[in-house]
Amino acid sequence: MPNAGPTETRLADGAGRQAGTAPKLSASAAAGVTARPDGTVRGVPRRWLRLEGAVLLAASLIAYAATGEPWWLVPLALLVPDLFMAGYLRGTRFGAQLYNIAHSTVLPAGMVGLGWWQNQPLVLALGLIWLAHVGMDRLLGYGLKYHDHFQHTHLGIQAPRDGSSAREGALP
Numbered sequence: 001m002p003n004a005g006p007t008e009t010r011l012a013d014g015a016g017r018q019a020g021t022a023p024k025l026s027a028s029a030a031a032g033v034t035a036r037p038d039g040t041v042r043g044v045p046r047r048w049l050r051l052e053g054a055v056l057l058a059a060s061l062i063a064y065a066a067t068g069e070p071w072w073l074v075p076l077a078l079l080v081p082d083l084f085m086a087g088y089l090r091g092t093r094f095g096a097q098l099y100n101i102a103h104s105t106v107l108p109a110g111m112v113g114l115g116w117w118q119n120q121p122l123v124l125a126l127g128l129i130w131l132a133h134v135g136m137d138r139l140l141g142y143g144l145k146y147h148d149h150f151q152h153t154h155l156g157i158q159a160p161r162d163g164s165s166a167r168e169g170a171l172p
Helices: 043-065 073-077 080-090 092-102 106-117 121-139
Strands: 008-010 016-018
Touching: 043 121, 073 121, 080 092, 080 121, 106 121
Parallel strands: none
Antiparallel strands: 008 016
């Protein structure tokens, strides 16, 4: 009588696995994305994050249109969250923390909710402009910052302003 217990299959690399089970792949290997030691997202997930940014930008501006607030307010307030870059004057750790607070969706979403709940169209509109800014940054590839360097974001390492191409390697 043959053994009724589980059988083991040897893979080409010599690793064994139980019969009837799929080989274990890491999530990044399954998605065709190589792991990055610097914590940045590459490949298809990065494109999805940028697409999410485009959707957030468009949806925020469409919702803004329903507030009845004047459109001149959009260009006036759109870049206000970037003023939080001034935190980098106090150091990279503090700068990254302050920048990330201003560039995550938590606070502007709370502002939108508060404006809607309290029937305050200006508060709602400013929250939507703030969300549009976050969406615009993600669409353009600007992500949340790591504390080691301003150009090190979760969406990649940003290209220097001198016109040279983005680096794939380590930060200076």
